[in-house]
Amino acid sequence: MTARMGTARLGPAERSAALEQMGVAELDVVVIGGGIVGAGVALDAATRGLSVGLLEARDFASGTSSRSSKLIHGGLRYLEQLNFDLVREALQERALLLQRIAPHLVRPVPFLFPLTHLGWERPYVGAGLVMYDSLGFSFGFTRGVPGHRHLSRRRALRLAPALRRTAFSGAVQYWDAQVDDARYVMTVLRTAATYGAHVASRAQVVGFLREGERVTGVRVRDLEAGTELAVRARQVVNATGVWTDDIQELVGGRGQIHVRASKGIHLVVPRDRIHSLTGIILRTEKSVLFVIPWGRHWIIGTTDTRWDLDRAHPAASRSDIDYVLEHVNEVLSVPLTRDDVEGVYAGLRPLLSGESEETSKLSREHVVAHPVPGLVMIAGGKYTTYRVMARDAVDAVAHGLDQRVPPSCTDRIPLAGAEGYQALWNSRHRMAQSSGLHVARIEHLLQRYGSLIDEVLVLIERDPSLARPLAGADDYLRAEIVYAATHEGARHLNDVLARRTHVSIETFHRGLAVAQEAAELLAEPLGWDAEQVKREVEYYTKRIEAERLSQEQDTDHEADAIRLGAPEIVPVATPDPV
Numbered sequence: 150m151t152a153r154m155g156t157a158r159l160g161p162a163e164r165s166a167a168l169e170q171m172g173v174a175e176l177d178v179v180v181i182g183g184g185i186v187g188a189g190v191a192l193d194a195a196t197r198g199l200s201v202g203l204l205e206a207r208d209f210a211s212g213t214s215s216r217s218s219k220l221i222h223g224g225l226r227y228l229e230q231l232n233f234d235l236v237r238e239a240l241q242e243r244a245l246l247l248q249r250i251a252p253h254l255v256r257p258v259p260f261l262f263p264l265t266h267l268g269w270e271r272p273y274v275g276a277g278l279v280m281y282d283s284l285g286f287s288f289g290f291t292r293g294v295p296g297h298r299h300l301s302r303r304r305a306l307r308l309a310p311a312l313r314r315t316a317f318s319g320a321v322q323y324w325d326a327q328v329d330d331a332r333y334v335m336t337v338l339r340t341a342a343t344y345g346a347h348v349a350s351r352a353q354v355v356g357f358l359r360e361g362e363r364v365t366g367v368r369v370r371d372l373e374a375g376t377e378l379a380v381r382a383r384q385v386v387n388a389t390g391v392w393t394d395d396i397q398e399l400v401g402g403r404g405q406i407h408v409r410a411s412k413g414i415h416l417v418v419p420r421d422r423i424h425s426l427t428g429i430i431l432r433t434e435k436s437v438l439f440v441i442p443w444g445r446h447w448i449i450g451t452t453d454t455r456w457d458l459d460r461a462h463p464a465a466s467r468s469d470i471d472y473v474l475e476h477v478n479e480v481l482s483v484p485l486t487r488d489d490v491e492g493v494y495a496g497l498r499p500l501l502s503g504e505s506e507e508t509s510k511l512s513r514e515h516v517v518a519h520p521v522p523g524l525v526m527i528a529g530g531k532y533t534t535y536r537v538m539a540r541d542a543v544d545a546v547a548h549g550l551d552q553r554v555p556p557s558c559t560d561r562i563p564l565a566g567a568e569g570y571q572a573l574w575n576s577r578h579r580m581a582q583s584s585g586l587h588v589a590r591i592e593h594l595l596q597r598y599g600s601l602i603d604e605v606l607v608l609i610e611r612d613p614s615l616a617r618p619l620a621g622a623d624d625y626l627r628a629e630i631v632y633a634a635t636h637e638g639a640r641h642l643n644d645v646l647a648r649r650t651h652v653s654i655e656t657f658h659r660g661l662a663v664a665q666e667a668a669e670l671l672a673e674p675l676g677w678d679a680e681q682v683k684r685e686v687e688y689y690t691k692r693i694e695a696e697r698l699s700q701e702q703d704t705d706h707e708a709d710a711i712r713l714g715a716p717e718i719v720p721v722a723t724p725d726p727v
């Protein structure tokens with residue numbers, strides 16, 4: 150109980166306090182970017198005893214880190230590219246996250262690999278999976294997921310009756326892990342704040358403080374207040390994913406690392422559209438396609454195409470959607486149509502630019518650089534290995550600080566909500582009785598909040614109307630909407646419907662049917678008047694309409710132009726180089 154008493158909140162008051170604190174004394178480190186990499190860096194630095202600030206221009210995780218396939222995995226296809234070290238590292242992280250760091254947020258997930266070639270394919274895939282499973286063992290840990298198994302076509306069909314009989318000859322099933330990527334970032338940030346990090350969203354870095362060549366801090370625009378402040382820091386970390394080059398431009402000079410964007414889209418369909426007890430992985434000509442179980446839904450993706458347009462709101466076009474449908478339909482006995490699609494999202498991979506023009510061949514490994522004194526840049530990598538990326542970036546920070554800094558200890562730091570999770574899970578029936586909620590609801594809450602569930606239940610105790618589900622998105626309780634604002638850093642309706650919950654991709658109405666109710670629930674914790682409630686609903690509606698329309702367009706350019714037609718509720722500023 151005591152361990153979780155002190156978990157930091159990320160409410161509006163805490164945001165103001167964090168910005169104020171960042172303006173007062175020189176920090177050891179300031180991190181630009183509140184995606185998984187920036188969040189990981191903030192936690193790594195704070196737990197080494199450094200003073201830390203983190204600035205995010207939009208909502209936490211609103212960039213790539215809420216738009217991934219949501220897998221914590223080694224990546225079977227890197228094995229095929231013989232990149233064993235990358236796979237081993239990722240699988241060791243998988244074991245650590247599953248068993249120690251975030252057992253409440255990271256879960257095992259099975260995949261069926263249908264075999265289509267008689268003869269060579271089973272031994273080939275089987276040998277790969279023997280290696281995948283054995284690379285997954287790490288010092289002091291078990292793999293955290295069951296091992297793979299070979300299946301005849303008949304047994305595979307029992308697991309996945311949705312598969313078309315003639316589409317495959319047999320199958321192999323293996324296990325990986327999955328995570329709610331946006332919630333995970335927010336949880337890492339709450340953990341970092343608990344260890345003393347100051348974190349603020351809607352706070353954009355618009356320039357650098359310099360002392361000659363040396364970077365000595367950043368200039369920040371508080372986008373909510375319209376004010377500007379200077380944050381002094383001994384080291385600045387650029388963790389801005391696909392915006393890395395923009396920050397490099399702000400500091401001037403030629404960067405050593407270039408990052409370019411590759412778009413990947415996913416479709417969300419209701420669970421009953423594909424009758425299967427397991428996820429499915431399919432080979433495509435360029436890469437792989439996953440069919441991933443996601444609560445009462447399936448997530449299907451992804452694509453891999455170059456993207457040079459708007460990076461804040463990458464748009465999925467009709468061609469992207471058709472590509473995914475076409476590939477998944479190759480193996481389904483009842484094909485999916487566009488009418489089955491509840492949600493669509495697109496994300497941008499931050500790829501280190503290399504010689505090869507084909508994005509699917511660019512490196513997934515990360516790089517740390519010190520482009521000018523006082524600035525560390527971390528780029529590339531993937532979600533699964535964020536902790537390793539963060540460790541390497543903070544090692545570079547430590548080097549620049551010229552003082553003894555203890556080694557990274559995040560491999561031993563459970564995230565907020567992890568402590569006591571197992572015991573609470575085992576008591577879920579008792580919790581259901583005492584709270585009056587159904588046990589399925591308690592399970593859902595435990596898998597989103599872990600042992601922080603008490604904080605949500607307290608809200609319900611104070612106001613029993615919060616125990617009701619949202620009318621139109623009944624996976625979520627009204628209390629979860631309030632909690633997103635008071636504790637989880639949500640500042641706008643879109644933050645809540647797209648990232649703290651996933652109503653915007655999990656319902657056919659894409660959140661429009663609950664927007665008014667959710668905005669009204671947010672009014673009190675965020676201090677909105679009736680005018681602001683109306684504005685929030687209007688902006689959200691415009692966003693959804695623009696997204697829907699962009700998904701009818703054939704090309705990226707047309708889709709992007711339409712998506713850009715929906716204004717931002719808090720527009721970002723034009724940066725201002727020194």
Ligand SMILES: Cc1cc2nc3c(=O)[nH]c(=O)nc-3n(C[C@H](O)[C@H](O)[C@H](O)COP(=O)(O)OP(=O)(O)OC[C@H]3O[C@@H](n4cnc5c(N)ncnc54)[C@H](O)[C@@H]3O)c2cc1C
Nearest residue numbers: 182184185186206212213214218220354390413498532533
């Ligand atoms: C389609 C797709 C599927 C993927 N699937 C997986 C997967 O299943 N498993 C896996 O391990 N990896 C996966 N990845 C990769 C993974 O999602 C990314 O590597 C990771 O999320 C990148 O995180 P990041 O923190 O570097 O970037 P981001 O999450 O984009 O964060 C960068 C942040 O910087 C902020 N920022 C930019 N400029 C400024 C500024 N001036 N001031 C303040 N803040 C600023 C942005 O707003 C943004 O929030 C996938 C990626 C994609 C696109």
